[in-house]
Amino acid sequence: MVGSRPPRCVNRCLSCRPCMATLVIHSPAVGGGGAEDDGASSHERSDGYYLLAWKCKCGNKLFQP
Numbered sequence: 014m015v016g017s018r019p020p021r022c023v024n025r026c027l028s029c030r031p032c033m034a035t036l037v038i039h040s041p042a043v044g045g046g047g048a049e050d051d052g053a054s055s056h057e058r059s060d061g062y063y064l065l066a067w068k069c070k071c072g073n074k075l076f077q078p
Contacts, residue, residue: 020078022069029071037075039064 019034026032041062069076 020067020069022076022078025069025078026071026074026076029074032069032071032076034078035068035070035075037066037068039066 019036022032022034024032067078069078
């Protein structure tokens, strides 16, 4: 499955070392101002949904794998 395991981060962090795979968790946006479904409460729309993504990390910088 795509994205189910850590990427190989060899040569992905430019000249920064060490370049290591890390799992980044993005929490849902709060009050994003987008279109909302009037039939669902805010709790029902965002309960338990967090976007997970693998990135290559060096120091405090993140790079695309």
